Amino acid sequence: MKSKIILTCLVLCSFIELQAANTSVDEQLYQSLHGHGSMNVVVAVFAIILIGLFITLYRIERKITRLEKEIKN
Template identity: 45%
Template structure:
C-alpha cells in the first residue's frame, strides 16, 4: 500500500513540476550562446565529470585490492 501511495505522489509531483515550467528563454544562456562562452562552460563541466569518474574508478580499485588482501 505504501508503494502505491508513494508512486502516486511521485507521478503527481512530476505533473506539477512539468506544468510549473515556463517557456521563457533564459537571458544568461542566450548571452553565453551568442558570445561562445557556452563551450567553455561545457568543457569545464566535462572536465569535472571526467575527473570524478577517474577518482571513483581509482577508489574502487583500491577497495577491491584491500578486500582481496583482507580475505587472504
C-alpha cells in the same frame, strides 16, 4: 545499477524531447551554448573535464576497495 542509470538518462532525454516542441534538441543546445558570447561552451567543456576526472577518481577508488578486500581475505 547500470540499468537504473540508463533508465534515468532515457527519462531525462524524453523530458527534453517534450520541452522541444518547436525546435529540435540539437538546435536548442546550439542556441544555449552560444549564450554569453559563446562563454557557455567554455563552461560546458570545463564541466565535462571535471566529470571525466570524477569518473577517473571513482574508478581508482573502486580498485583500492577491491584490493583492500583481497588483502583482508
